[in-house]
Amino acid sequence: MDLKNLQERTGSFVTRAIRVMRLTKKPKKQEFAAVAKVTGLGMVVLGAIGYIIMSLGYVFGFV
Numbered sequence: 001m002d003l004k005n006l007q008e009r010t011g012s013f014v015t016r017a018i019r020v021m022r023l024t025k026k027p028k029k030q031e032f033a034a035v036a037k038v039t040g041l042g043m044v045v046l047g048a049i050g051y052i053i054m055s056l057g058y059v060f061g062f063v
Helices: 004-024 027-058
Strands: none
Touching: none
């Protein structure tokens, strides 16, 4: 790998990262709360599904 190529790639990445940081904004409390609730609900649902599958595995002797 060429040093000049590495410098160009690094510079390009930094430029793109700075551009993304300028476009992003901090979420408002209400938006953050909604995202947190949906994420938490999704985690609970996936955990419940996993628990049910594991329980059925024990009942039917798969595990």
